[in-house]
Amino acid sequence: WRTLQAAERSPAGAPSLTVGEVDAALTALAALAGPGSGTARLELVGDLLGRATEAEARFVARLLGGELRQGANAGVMTDAVARAAGVPAATVRRAVMLGGRLDVVARLALTEGRAALEAQSLEVGRPLQPMLASTAASVAEAVADLGTAAVEWKLDGIRIQVHRDGD
Known part of the structure; x- marks a missing residue:
């Protein structure tokens, strides 16, 4: 400032x-x-x-x-990258979640294509984008949709990530 x-x-x-x-x-x-x-x-x-x-x-x-409000949110931009690169939006969303930055993923999508996006993986020290839950009408429906799953309480507060390499 x-x-x-x-x-x-x-x-x-x-x-x-x-x-x-x-x-x-x-x-x-x-x-x-x-x-x-x-x-x-x-x-x-x-x-x-x-x-x-x-x-x-x-x-x-x-x-x-950091106060730019220009009307294009990340979801719109993610869909635009997918369309421009001719790859499924789900592939771009997964790569952004694992890669952390839409601009980097967009460059990969447009220059190296779908295979490069699918090759994105976890990397120690590179933050994951938050994964938001999908809604279900009931617990029974959620279990039926997901099968075996791990769940945790959602508490208000901060969200942190711990990255560990090795023991």
């Missing part, structure tokens, strides 16, 4: 930013680390916002601040 506030610039009069330029700036921003990275981050964000129109700057600031 502090960087975004400090990087505010007067908006550009006419649109000139491209998606590629914004992507390159965000990639460079993500790579910054170590001594002097705060100053470099401020300069990079300031340059980007300085070349943006008011509407573009608002979009970029919300994107960087």
